[in-house]
Amino acid sequence: MLRKLALTAAFCLTAVSAQAHDYNLGDLKIVHPWSRATAPSAPAGIAYMMIDNRGVSDKLLKAASDVAKAVELHTHIMDGPIMRMRQVQDVDIAGGAETKLAPGGLHVMLIGLKAPLKEGTTFPMTLTFEKSGSVTVEVQVQGISAGAASHGASPETKRKQ
Ligand SMILES: [Cu+2]
Numbered sequence: 461m462l463r464k465l466a467l468t469a470a471f472c473l474t475a476v477s478a479q480a481h482d483y484n485l486g487d488l489k490i491v492h493p494w495s496r497a498t499a500p501s502a503p504a505g506i507a508y509m510m511i512d513n514r515g516v517s518d519k520l521l522k523a524a525s526d527v528a529k530a531v532e533l534h535t536h537i538m539d540g541p542i543m544r545m546r547q548v549q550d551v552d553i554a555g556g557a558e559t560k561l562a563p564g565g566l567h568v569m570l571i572g573l574k575a576p577l578k579e580g581t582t583f584p585m586t587l588t589f590e591k592s593g594s595v596t597v598e599v600q601v602q603g604i605s606a607g608a609a610s611h612g613a614s615p616e617t618k619r620k621q
Pocket of ligand 1: 534535545546567568569
């Protein structure tokens with residue numbers, strides 16, 4: 461609890477910049493959870509992070525946040541030339557390895573946003589792992605085109621309409 465408060469306090473000081481921030485949960489380190497700002501009408505948002513596992517293999521079972529009506533774990537698959545999203549039941553977090561939730565791959569889908577995600581703000585998201593338990597992280601909302609190497613926010617959200 462004290463550690464969480466300390467992290468939150470440290471984070472508040474740097475909230476306006478897109479600096480890296482991370483959270484420890486047993487052998488797991490959740491590195492820089494982030495999301496993109498959404499257009500006012502966008503029905504969905506997406507969150508990303510990197511999970512560094514210094515212990516034995518684990519599984520990300522669930523992500524939860526009050527910013528959306530439903531939160532799902534997704535991946536992208538190639539369907540011929542088209543990249544599509546597909547829900548997955550859980551995400552393998554291999555031991556001694558880094559698992560990336562990043563544009564074009566695994567991600568957390570925030571379906572039915574209650575309000576647009578605004579750049580420079582943060583929102584809490586609780587991650588539940590099979591062995592390591594749960595941790596609540598603050599997701600940084602970055603610019604609408606942040607990290608858009610593979611695809612932007614708009615094609616993603618259009619598909620959900
Ligand atoms: Cu998705």
